Amino acid sequence: MSQHIIIAASESLVGEIVSRFPGGANDFGAMMVVFPGKRPAHFVRRALAELTKGSFIPPRIFSIDSFIDHLVTERLNIRQRALENFDAVALLFEIHRALPSPLGGEHFHTLDRFLPLGLKLYGELEELVMADAEPRRIREAMSTVPLGRVQALPDYFNRFYDALRERNLTTRSLQYRAAAESIDHLDLSDQKEIILAGFYAYTQLEQRAFRALLRRDNVTFIAQQGPGLQKQLSTIGIDARPPETAGERHAPAFRFSVSPDTHGQVFAVTEQIQTMMESNKPVNERTVIVLPTADALFPVVHHTLPLLPSDGYNIALGYPLQRTPLFGFLMSLMSLAGNARNGKVAASDYAAFILHPYTKNILFRQRADVTRMLFHAVESFLAGHQSNMLLGLEMLEGENRLFEGVSQKLATGGIDAGISDLKAHLLLIHDQTIRKLLRPDSVGGFAEKITEVVQYIHKHSTATRHPLFRQYAERFLQLFDALRSSLLAPHSFADPSAYGAFLRHAVSAEEVPFPGTPLRGLQVLGLLETRGLSFDTVFLLNATDDVIPGGRSHDLLLPQPLREKLGLETSRDRERLVEYYFNTLLAGAREVHCYYTESGNHEKSRYLEKLLWGEQKKNSNPDASALVQVVRYNVQLSTSRPGSVQKKPAVIEHLRQFEFTATALDTYLTCPLRFYYAHILRLLEKDEVVDEVDQREIGTLVHRVLKAYFDPAIGRPLAEADLSFDRMKEIIDRHFHEAYGHDLIGSAFLVKQQFLRQLGAFLTGYQIPKASTESIIVSELEKEYSASVEHYRFTGRIDRVERRGARHVILDYKIGRNDQRVRINLAHLDADDRSTWSTAIGSFQLAMYMLLYAHATKVSPEAIEPAYLFLGRNEIDLTIETPIGAGRTPAADVYRSIQPVMLKLVDEILDPSIEFKPADRLEEACPGCPYRPLCGTTWIEGGMS
Numbered sequence: 001m002s003q004h005i006i007i008a009a010s011e012s013l014v015g016e017i018v019s020r021f022p023g024g025a026n027d028f029g030a031m032m033v034v035f036p037g038k039r040p041a042h043f044v045r046r047a048l049a050e051l052t053k054g055s056f057i058p059p060r061i062f063s064i065d066s067f068i069d070h071l072v073t074e075r076l077n078i079r080q081r082a083l084e085n086f087d088a089v090a091l092l093f094e095i096h097r098a099l100p101s102p103l104g105g106e107h108f109h110t111l112d113r114f115l116p117l118g119l120k121l122y123g124e125l126e127e128l129v130m131a132d133a134e135p136r137r138i139r140e141a142m143s144t145v146p147l148g149r150v151q152a153l154p155d156y157f158n159r160f161y162d163a164l165r166e167r168n169l170t171t172r173s174l175q176y177r178a179a180a181e182s183i184d185h186l187d188l189s190d191q192k193e194i195i196l197a198g199f200y201a202y203t204q205l206e207q208r209a210f211r212a213l214l215r216r217d218n219v220t221f222i223a224q225q226g227p228g229l230q231k232q233l234s235t236i237g238i239d240a241r242p243p244e245t246a247g248e249r250h251a252p253a254f255r256f257s258v259s260p261d262t263h264g265q266v267f268a269v270t271e272q273i274q275t276m277m278e279s280n281k282p283v284n285e286r287t288v289i290v291l292p293t294a295d296a297l298f299p300v301v302h303h304t305l306p307l308l309p310s311d312g313y314n315i316a317l318g319y320p321l322q323r324t325p326l327f328g329f330l331m332s333l334m335s336l337a338g339n340a341r342n343g344k345v346a347a348s349d350y351a352a353f354i355l356h357p358y359t360k361n362i363l364f365r366q367r368a369d370v371t372r373m374l375f376h377a378v379e380s381f382l383a384g385h386q387s388n389m390l391l392g393l394e395m396l397e398g399e400n401r402l403f404e405g406v407s408q409k410l411a412t413g414g415i416d417a418g419i420s421d422l423k424a425h426l427l428l429i430h431d432q433t434i435r436k437l438l439r440p441d442s443v444g445g446f447a448e449k450i451t452e453v454v455q456y457i458h459k460h461s462t463a464t465r466h467p468l469f470r471q472y473a474e475r476f477l478q479l480f481d482a483l484r485s486s487l488l489a490p491h492s493f494a495d496p497s498a499y500g501a502f503l504r505h506a507v508s509a510e511e512v513p514f515p516g517t518p519l520r521g522l523q524v525l526g527l528l529e530t531r532g533l534s535f536d537t538v539f540l541l542n543a544t545d546d547v548i549p550g551g552r553s554h555d556l557l558l559p560q561p562l563r564e565k566l567g568l569e570t571s572r573d574r575e576r577l578v579e580y581y582f583n584t585l586l587a588g589a590r591e592v593h594c595y596y597t598e599s600g601n602h603e604k605s606r607y608l609e610k611l612l613w614g615e616q617k618k619n620s621n622p623d624a625s626a627l628v629q630v631v632r633y634n635v636q637l638s639t640s641r642p643g644s645v646q647k648k649p650a651v652i653e654h655l656r657q658f659e660f661t662a663t664a665l666d667t668y669l670t671c672p673l674r675f676y677y678a679h680i681l682r683l684l685e686k687d688e689v690v691d692e693v694d695q696r697e698i699g700t701l702v703h704r705v706l707k708a709y710f711d712p713a714i715g716r717p718l719a720e721a722d723l724s725f726d727r728m729k730e731i732i733d734r735h736f737h738e739a740y741g742h743d744l745i746g747s748a749f750l751v752k753q754q755f756l757r758q759l760g761a762f763l764t765g766y767q768i769p770k771a772s773t774e775s776i777i778v779s780e781l782e783k784e785y786s787a788s789v790e791h792y793r794f795t796g797r798i799d800r801v802e803r804r805g806a807r808h809v810i811l812d813y814k815i816g817r818n819d820q821r822v823r824i825n826l827a828h829l830d831a832d833d834r835s836t837w838s839t840a841i842g843s844f845q846l847a848m849y850m851l852l853y854a855h856a857t858k859v860s861p862e863a864i865e866p867a868y869l870f871l872g873r874n875e876i877d878l879t880i881e882t883p884i885g886a887g888r889t890p891a892a893d894v895y896r897s898i899q900p901v902m903l904k905l906v907d908e909i910l911d912p913s914i915e916f917k918p919a920d921r922l923e924e925a926c927p928g929c930p931y932r933p934l935c936g937t938t939w940i941e942g943g944m945s
Contacts, residue, residue: 002219004233006240009224009587010250012534013198014040016222018047020195021059026052030192031059034067036199039316039525040532046519064199064206065172071179075186078178080170086506087169088160089118090487095159101152103557111443111491112498115505124557124568125157129173131567132180132204141565150557173205180208188216197222198532200232200580204567210236226580226587252538252592254615256608259631265541265595266299268631272539272593273522274307283308286536288523290585292547294319300524300541312521316529318511321479326472327507329358329457330450331500337437338497344390345434347382354378359433361462364425368462370410370417374426377406389740389748393430397423432456439496444489446499447480454480468512475512531581534588543596548582548605549575582607595631641922642935644915645676654680655910659786659795662848665905669838671919675909677931680916685930698751699815701739702871703799705731705759706813707781710800714778718771725760732756758871765876766869777803787855792906798849808859810849810866811881817872819882822846824898826889831900834908838920846884847898850891861892 007016021028033044041061048056062070072078093114096102103121108114128138135154142151164171170178188194196219202210213219214237223229225242233240259265269289276283289304291297297319305313321327336349353359354375364370381402382391396402403419403426410417433453440446454473463469483489483506493499523535527548542548552560552571563570586592594611596604604612612624621627647655658664658679668675677683708731713722732755740748770776780801787794800811814822822843829840846866854861867883885894908914918935919925926932926940 002214002216002221004214004238004240005220005222006225006229006243007222008243009226009584011224012588013222013224013532014043014047014534017044017195017197018051020193020220021048021051023051026054026056028059029057030190032191032194033059033061034064034194034196035061036064036531037529038063038066039529040198042519043533068175068179068209071183071186072175075188076178076182078170080168083164083169083171084482084486085119085122086483086486086488088122088171089115090491091163092118092121092156092160093491095156095163098159099152099155103150103152103156110493110498111488112493112495112501112505115502116508119505119509120557121156124153125160126171126173127203127568128157128566129161129171130176130203130205132177132208133566138566141562144565153557176203176205176209180205180212183209183212184215188218191218194219195222196220199223200226200229201569201573201577202232202235203569207235214238224584224587226583228576228580250590252586252589254611254627255591255593256612256628257593257595257631258598258604258628259595260599261597262296262542263299264631265597266296266303268595268629269300269539269541269593270304270307273304276537277307283312283522283537285314285519285521285523287539288525288530288533288535288537289539290525290527290530290541291317292527292540292542294323296541297524305522305524308522313524314520314522315514315524317524317526318513321472321475321507321510321512322504324468324472324512325357325466326454326463326469326476329356330453330476330503332356333433333437333453334500334503337434338500340438340496341390343438344392347389347391350391351379351382353434358457358461358463359429362429362457363460363462364417364421367415370415370422371425371429373409374406374422377402377409378426393434397427397430432460437499440492440499442490442492443486443502444484446502447483447489450503451477451480451484471512471514475510479506479510527578527585528581530585533585535585536590538586538589538592540586540592540594543594543605543608544598544602545605546602548607549578579607586611640936642673642918642937644917645673646915647912649912651680652910652912657793659793660906661794661796662843662845665844665848665902668905668909669841669844671925671929672909672916673918673935674925674929674931676916677934683931683934695815697739699813701735701755702759702813702815703782705735705755706800708735710778710781714781716777718767718776718778720768720771723763723768723771725763728759728763729756732759758876761876762871762880766878766880769878770881774804779803785849785852785856787852789851789855790903792903794848794852796845796848796852798853801853806863808853808857808864810846810853810864812845812849812866812868814868814870815872817870817874819868819870819886822868824885824894826885826894826897829897829901831897831904837901837905841898841901844898844902847895847902850884850895851899851902861895862890864895865891 005016007013017033021031028048033041035041041063044061045058048058093111096108096114096118102108103117108117135158138154138157142153161174164174194213194216196210196213199210199221200223214221221238223233223240230240230242257265257268259268273283273287276287289300291300294317297315297317301315332349332353336345336353339346339349360372360375361368362371364374378396381399400419403422406422407417407419433456436449436453437446440449454476457463458469458473463473493502556563558566558568560570594608596602596608598604612627615627616622616624619627664675664679667678705728709728710722713719732752736748736752736755778800780798782797782799783801784795784797798810799813802809802811819842822845824842824847825840827840828836830836846868849866850861850864853859853864865883867881870880870882873880884891922937922940926935926937929935929937932938932940
């Protein structure tokens with residue numbers, strides 16, 4: 001019979017294994033060691049090297065998976081092709097389509113929808129095999145649970161594994177089954193000793209295999225004592241008591257730290273390791289940073305590891321492929337290609353793609369700056385042609401003025417790049433990236449084309465200068481190579497956008513491994529990578545309860561009660577596993593630093609709570625907070641008001657020639673500093689290439705449509721025949737076609753529908769009723785007016801002027817709903833009290849129009865009535881016409897109160913002694929202002945925009 005050894009959790013599992021090797025020997029080829037994972041093998045070999053102090057023949061060391069493969073392929077001589085995940089999905093999809101009542105009904109009838117379900121289904125079918133579950137047992141267990149959505153699972157199970165047998169394919173679970181069924185008959189006598197070390201939990205097939213192995217005399221089982229171990233050992237027939245020791249060899253020194261976030265934890269670890277190095281305390285392979293999740297990996301890479309030489313650390317932790325910049329690049333490309341319509345791409349998608357760092361650093365004659373200049377010029381070109389929401393690549397490739405401008409700018413820097421060179425460069429980039437993926441013919445073809453894109457970026461851009469790009473690219477290329485040769489390769493998607501979703505799902509569970517020398521320097525490991533290993537110093541990050549042990553998985557087909565019935569791992573089983581390895585890791589250390597966050601949904605791990613309670617009892621200190629160090633940032637978070645700007649003589653001279661508009665005066669009244677940036681420095685807000693029609697475009701279109709609509713009626717009374725909705729529709733159709741082309745998509749389509757609805761309601765609810773009650777003669781549309789008053793120059797464009805009898809009515813179109821932001825309230829105004837102006841005056845616009853019109857036409861203010869037309873209201877009727885002062889005060893009286901204020905405000909603007917200062921109420925003035933980064937007020941949120 002086998003030998004069973006249970007050692008204390010504080011003892012070294014590797015040390016116990018090596019102690020069983022014959023001293024003085026250097027040939028251990030007849031020994032075999034099996035661990036749960038791969039990493040302990042490196043430590044065993046190193047320990048043997050130290051023991052022999054020379055060359056030696058190593059034992060055969062396996063992970064449990066590689067051991068099972070060895071038994072099946074080498075001992076049983078069964079060789080079958082291993083099924084890849086994509087092959088499994090293809091087979092399951094065939095089964096899914098053939099079943100009369102498939103999972104999810106018709107919802108997963110296409111491959112792109114089925115893919116995530118297929119991957120999940122494959123994983124759970126494999127679990128069922130590992131649980132040694134037969135179809136009959138599965139049906140019996142499911143019959144007791146009302147689960148209509150997964151009742152077809154046994155059908156998938158039967159058909160799937162039948163299909164594998166027919167195709168002579170195997171999976172991980174089938175390898176385990178083959179080993180478990182035959183292991184009793186295998187001849188393993190060539191091995192002097194087979195050591196099974198570091199195991200805790202076992203599936204049903206693993207239990208069968210272990211029970212058979214443990215009946216052999218040449219098998220030794222070694223485990224570390226830990227929570228729940230005896231119960232787990234009983235499942236493989238071992239009745240072992242805890243080791244009889246006088247106590248742990250040593251008690252670790254625990255230090256607990258709480259931080260507001262992960263970066264704080266990393267800063268604290270970095271500081272601690274720097275202290276160790278300064279005090280000559282070794283930071284070597286006996287020191288480990290444990291990352292239960294990958295969230296902290298790059299902060300550790302960028303902040304902690306630079307303290308060490310490049311060969312002074314090793315990372316053994318997979319990083320999600322979905323978080324890599326290469327995935328971001330590919331998804332940007334797939335979004336662009338997937339949203340293409342009739343060979344045209346969305347301008348916003350195109351801009352996002354060309355400005356990705358990988359794209360804009362594609363080399364032109366071994367230099368990346370030319371491509372950057374070209375693509376930033378393209379971005380500016382697209383921003384200036386926002387109406388082209390759909391973009392033809394050929395159109396852009398033929399835009400000679402664009403290339404001419406870039407060529408001239410490059411020439412000033414001594415770079416010779418002619419128009420034809422730049423056009424050829426852009427054409428090549430389009431051909432090697434976008435055009436390859438516009439219409440993939442199949443999954444295999446897609447994998448081939450996207451492989452070519454990655455290879456092009458690898459060879460022709462600066463991406464390879466990123467230290468980790470090569471690893472990212474290699475992992476993606478492996479994935480695409482598997483796709484090309486998989487059973488999924490012939491499948492295709494009717495909708496090209498489905499390939500992007502397919503890529504996202506295909507990558508979702510994949511990781512990119514980090515390279516490293518396994519036994520050199522500081523170790524950076526995941527929690528399960530520490531199984532079977534001992535360290536002197538442990539830094540454990542993100543020790544929160546949602547990570548250690550972690551919450552219940554909601555990404556499972558079978559609910560927890562059914563999983564328990566079928567012998568599958570439950571969330572409670574997972575918690576026990578994590579607790580065991582958590583305890584054995586810490587028990588073997590001399591010094592343990594635990595870091596966690598308590599904020600939002602995060603709280604310290606329940607296992608840390610136990611450790612803290614133990615420390616409290618040991619120190620007779622009931623206050624747990626006294627044992628926890630708080631990580632604090634030395635960050636200055638206070639804010640200051642923006643500074644003022646003095647008016648230099650050149651500025652005053654510029655202002656004397658300035659033509660003041662209502663917008664300029666409104667801007668100054670709100671914030672003099674904003675006026676300075678906008679009208680003195682003339683800093684323009686950068687136009688972004690977006691896929692939505694912004695408010696400015698909507699306003700411009702409204703003005704154009706209404707001008708075109710009312711132009712034929714200028715100079716004569718409006719008649720009902722002038723107010724046809726059909727003509728309005730024709731004008732709207734024409735203007736949207738000119739602005740956005742025939743293929744309206746997204747927001748352009750929705751905005752057009754809104755135009756038709758609102759301007760139709762404008763005719764029926766306002767204009768027709770208004771024209772039927774009084775005579776209206778449209779006299780001017782979109783006319784520029786200028787005036788000089790007291791040597792000051794004013795200008796403005798008036799949307800519409802009407803004659804209603806003796807009255808001259810000025811109308812200003814607003815796409816908003818009310819006059820809240822532009823209202824004038826004379827009750828709050830004191831012309832001699834500067835502090836009341838911004839409170840009482842929402843906008844000078846209508847008063848400015850009265851001034852301009854009165855001076856240009858010599859019409860008395862008493863005969864002028866300015867008003868806003870609020871076209872954005874839900875209910876359009878006669879009330880959308882809102883006069884200056886909301887109609888409570890005659891327009892002439894409002895004008896006589898506001899006009900002196902306008903002149904005083906211009907006096908102030910021209911006064912050299914009064915600086916351009918920030919607004920008094922930043923919380924009202926700053927939100928929505930494009931100059932917040934210059935002022936340092938981006939922290940201000942809310943308020944009026």
